[in-house]
Amino acid sequence: MSKLKILVVEDDRDIAKILKYNLEKEGHQALFAQDGEEGVALFRREKPRLVILDLMLPKVDGLEVCRMIRSEDKKTPILMLTAKSSEVDKIVGLEMGADDYVTKPFSVREVMTRVKTLLRRTTGEDAPSGVLSAGVLELDPARYELRLQGKPLELTGREFELLKSLWTARGKVLSREELLERVWGIDKSADIDTRTVDQHVARLRAKLGPEKKRLRTVKGVGYRFIAE
Amino acid sequence: MTSKGRIIVADDDPDITGLLQKLLTGEGYSVVAVYDGDAALAAYERERPDLMVLDWSMPGKDGLQVCAELRKKDSRVLLLMLTGQKTEQKKVAGLAGGADDYITKPFGQKEFLARIRSLFRRLDV
Numbered sequence: 398m399s400k401l402k403i404l405v406v407e408d409d410r411d412i413a414k415i416l417k418y419n420l421e422k423e424g425h426q427a428l429f430a431q432d433g434e435e436g437v438a439l440f441r442r443e444k445p446r447l448v449i450l451d452l453m454l455p456k457v458d459g460l461e462v463c464r465m466i467r468s469e470d471k472k473t474p475i476l477m478l479t480a481k482s483s484e485v486d487k488i489v490g491l492e493m494g495a496d497d498y499v500t501k502p503f504s505v506r507e508v509m510t511r512v513k514t515l516l517r518r519t520t521g522e523d524a525p526s527g528v529l530s531a532g533v534l535e536l537d538p539a540r541y542e543l544r545l546q547g548k549p550l551e552l553t554g555r556e557f558e559l560l561k562s563l564w565t566a567r568g569k570v571l572s573r574e575e576l577l578e579r580v581w582g583i584d585k586s587a588d589i590d591t592r593t594v595d596q597h598v599a600r601l602r603a604k605l606g607p608e609k610k611r612l613r614t615v616k617g618v619g620y621r622f623i624a625e
Numbered sequence: 626m627t628s629k630g631r632i633i634v635a636d637d638d639p640d641i642t643g644l645l646q647k648l649l650t651g652e653g654y655s656v657v658a659v660y661d662g663d664a665a666l667a668a669y670e671r672e673r674p675d676l677m678v679l680d681w682s683m684p685g686k687d688g689l690q691v692c693a694e695l696r697k698k699d700s701r702v703l704l705l706m707l708t709g710q711k712t713e714q715k716k717v718a719g720l721a722g723g724a725d726d727y728i729t730k731p732f733g734q735k736e737f738l739a740r741i742r743s744l745f746r747r748l749d750v
Contacts, residue, residue, distance in 0.1 A: 474747075484733040491739040496747060497726070504713045510720040517700075518725065518747055529698075567701045 401516065404428045404445035406436035406462060407478070408454055412501075416449060419509050433457030437465050445473065447515055449508075452479040452490070460493055467494035474515035478503060520579070529564055531624040534608045536564055545606060555580060556601050559594070563612065563622035572619035594620075628655040630745055631672055635665035635691065636680035636707070641730075645678060645707075648734055649741070662686030669695060674702065676744060679724075681708035681715070689722050696723025703744045707732065 403425045407413045413429055420427040428443055430436035432455040440448065448466065452459035463475055474496040479486070482500040490498045497511050529536040535544040538561060543550045552560070558580045563571060573591035577583045581593070598620060602609040611623045632654045634645045642658040649656045659668045661684040669677065677695065679688035686694075692704050706719040709730045719727045725747070726740055 471746075484736050487733075487736045488739040491736075491743045494746075496743055504716075507713055507716050507720075510717045514720045514725060565700045567699060569701070 400424050400426055401447070401520070402426050402428060402443055402445040403447045403449065403512070404430065404436065404439055404443065405449045406430045406433065406439075406454060406459070407449070407451045408432060409451070412451075412478075415505060416508075419505055420512075423509060423513070431455070433459065433462045436462050440466055440470075440473075446520060447512060448473060448475045449512070450475055450477050450495070452477060452481050452486075460489065463490070463493045463495055472519060474519055476508070476511060476515060478508065529624070531564070531611055531622075532608050534605070534611070536561060545608065550604050552601070552604065555597055556604070559597050560601055560612075560622070563620055564624065566622065568621060568623060568625075570615045570618050570621045576619065629653040630675040630748075631655050631657075632676045632678065632741075633657045633659060633665065633668045633672060633674045634678040635659045635662070635668075635683060635688070636678075637661060637683045638680070641680070641707075644734075648738060652738060652741075654741075660684075662688065662691045665691050666694065669699075669702070675748060676703035676705065676741070678705050678707050681706060681710045681719070689719060692719065692724050693722045701748070703748060705740070705744065707737075 403420050405413060405416050405427055408431050417427040428439055428445060430439045434456040437457065450459050450462060459477065459479065466475065475494060476497045476499065477490045477495045478499050478501065480501045487498045496515055499508055499511065533546045541557060543552055543557060543560065559576060562576060562579045573594040576594050577591060598612060602612055605612065613621050613623060615621055629652065632649055634642050634656060636642050637660050646656045646658055657668055657672055659665050663685040665677065665679065679691055681688040688706055688708060692706065695702060695704060704724045706724045706727045707730065711729045716727050725744055728737060728740060
């Protein structure tokens with residue numbers, strides 16, 4: 398998994414240190430905010446890929462931070478990590494837009510695994526490594542190989558990652574911006590020409606031969622891959 | 626009324642599947658219950674659900690095996706382990722094996738439903 402920005406909003410320095418150490422061990426970049434106000438400001442400025450959020454925070458509390466983030470961003474996963482352990486608290490947190498809720502004292506391994514689980518779904522990384530097949534095509538992520546009727550095709554790294562992203566999205570349409578972000582690692586807000594994606598799709602189609610129809614253009618939106 | 630989503634619940638305890646069916650249909654989901662791992666895999670192929678609730682200990686293939694097999698071929702389907710296995714090691718194994726969430730029994734019914742709603746939100750964004 399590539400290096401991703403993770404925002405931790407936590408006023409307890411010891412917990413913050415443990416999380417920082419473990420997030421960095423996983424290869425991520427950990428950003429810290431010690432109160433809710435700073436948390437929201439950092440979220441807006443840094444656009445992290447995931448937020449770990451304490452509930453009892455100085456200035457603006459965690460629930461309010463969650464509500465403010467969700468009012469402008471529905472996608473970035475939020476994991477609440479808190480001493481509030483009643484069922485009512487959990488329900489309120491989840492209904493407010495949290496994607497997961499873990500109570501303190503917590504297991505670091507469990508939290509890190511839950512972080513990975515949330516990122517798997519939102520970034521499409523750490524996807525299954527088994528061989529995927531569609532018609533006479535086979536995509537083998539472990540060997541970094543695409544086979545047409547059993548014969549490996551010569552693809553560039555970008556072409557392979559582009560196809561893999563569309564394939565593992567299982568029929569879902571991905572926009573050019575999403576593809577730029579997933580395959581090229583370019584932030585959506587960056588002003589990059591999305592025609593790069595179109596050019597790579599055209600090259601991929603030429604290589605896919607009889608199976609090229611599986612790579613569909615969805616006009617005005619992006620691309621999708623039809624496996625069935 | 627249109628269904629909010631299709632869910633398969635797999636548990637060898639009919640009391641649990643009965644309870645889950647009642648809870649989930651009450652929320653507007655359509656639910657199919659199965660009682661072992663192989664039936665869970667067959668039901669997945671037949672129903673193409675949005676979400677599967679899997680017990681860990683079931684006859685035939687266990688919940689973890691079912692979870693890993695499904696995750697290999699489907700990165701989108703939501704998988705929730707609902708199990709009496711409470712150790713950190715099992716939780717980590719379940720989540721690393723492809724589950725999106727892991728809830729231990731006994732569970733709070735309202736929290737269970739809140740987590741289901743949260744999972745479906747993730748499917749939509």
